[in-house]
Amino acid sequence: MTVELPVHMRRDGFSPAAELEKVRDDDGVVQVQTPFGQTGHLVTRFADVRTVLGDPARFSNERARALSPLTAQLSEQEAARLRAGGLLGYDPPEHSRLRKMLTPEFTVRRMRRLEPRVVEIVESALDDLERVGAPADLVAHFALPVPSLVICELLGVPYSDREEFQGISARLLDTSLPIEQRTAAQQANRAYMGTLVARAQAEPGEDMLGMLVREHGHDITTDELVGIAALLLIAGHETTSNMLGLGTLALLQNPDQLALVRDDPAMVEPAVEELLRWLSIVHSLAPRMTTEDVELAGRTIPAGELVLLSVPTANRDASFIDAPEQLDITRGAGGHLAFGHGVHHCLGAPLARMEMRIGFPALLRRFPDLAVADPAAQPDFRTYNAVYGLQTLELTW
Structure with a gap:
């Protein structure tokens, strides 16, 4: 059975689908069905999306999280354990408490110290790609291994387990799968991370989990540690790998x-x-729930309603940037919402930027004649995935 793709996930190649851009240009906000069948309000314009992201008091992550079908079939105790530590599902001040513990690990200064190791990881992946020989899948041999190994080393996750956690994250983010399978993937992810947290608690290493245990062991619960680690593991490799490929x-x-x-x-x-x-590549940031009646794009959204945020249409809004449909790397495009905005601005943004800043030129210099192996073939987009990208990208050089 073919699952209908939610409106906010529809694309035309690299671009948002025309119907999605029409919503932005005409109404700005429209009622839609979420991937879980609920009704929500899709916000599509740059200024409105930024307003929602900057106002956690009126647009609550925590209240929206309570409606997630991923926990609907669980007992309240099981649901609470599954939610614990998931930063995207908290509001201040609880969100601030947990994020404050992690912020020192993602400063620009800390990233600079990590940079030589990232360079080594990138060069090693390029060596592997060269050994495989053309044509080769860039996703399998470069785009996915680089951020996976980086986040593994940062968290203290054995890279030998990559097939397990990559498979789990693929199932969790695949919106075409039944909700039971996605819930099972979320539980499997936490169970896997639970074993690593227990190991870190018994013998803290020099990685991030070890740091959290040593420095904040009395201020953070085991379930919160598991949730933080589970989120960072998925977010740390899924997003950057799809950026490198796409x-x-x-x-x-x-x-x-x-x-x-x-x-x-x-x-x-x-x-x-x-x-x-x-x-x-992120179709929509974590949903919010209105805590009071609010007005966006001239429309009143009542209290207690879900709000979805379209990043692709916001970042291609002509009120934000001139000629938004053009890819023009000379302008830099500062101020975009790809990493969100406000209290939930992506914690790992400095790491992702560094991996791309190192990865793209290294790849292009190593293979100056890089080309798509079959120019006539349609790109293999991850249409139903919550993080847009490519399943495969066969290249030659």
Whole structure:
């Protein structure tokens, strides 16, 4: 049976679907069905999405989380354990308490210390790609291994377990699967991380889990530790891997801009920002629930209603940026919403930026003749995945 794709997940290649862009340009806010069959209000314009993200008092993550079908079949005790530590499902001040413990691990200074290791990981993946020989799948041999190994080392997760946790995250984020399978994947993810947390509690290492145990062991519960680790593991490899794969395809289709990324070090950081804006791989940020009647785009949304946030349409809003449909890496596109905004702005943004800043030019310099193996083939997009990207990308050089 074919599952209907929710409106907010519809794309036309790299772009939001025309019907989604029409919502932004006409109404701004429209009622839609969520992937779980609930009714929500889809917010599509840059200013309105930014308003919602910047106002956790009127737009609550925590109240929206309580409606998640992923916990609907569980007892209240089981649901509470499954939610514990999931930063995206908290509001201040509880969110602030947990995030404060993690912030030091993701500072720009800490990322600079990690940079030499990321360079090694990238070069090793490129060596592997070269050994495999052309044609080869960039996703399997570069885009997925690089961020997976980085987050494994950061958290203290054995890289030998990558097939297990990558399979779990793929099932959890696949909106075409029955809710029972996705709930089971979420439980499996937490069970897996639970074993690693127990190991860290028994013998804290120098990784992030070890740090949390040593420095905050009395301030954080075991369930919260498991939830934080489970979220970081999935978010830490799913998002960056899809940016590396999809971003490479975008550059290959824009060879003049690819050459700038390859040959001009000053263009790499602006290119990363523009790719983040233009691709907007996260269809919708965590849903919110209104705590009072609010007005957006001239429409009143009553209290107690779900609100979904369309990142692709917001980042291609002409009121935010000129010529939004064009990929133009020379402009840098600062201020985009690819990492969110406000209290829930992506904690791992400095890490993701660093991996892309290192990964894209290294790939393009190693293989200056990089090309899609079959230019006539349609790209293999991850249509039903909560994080947009490519299933495979066969390249030659």
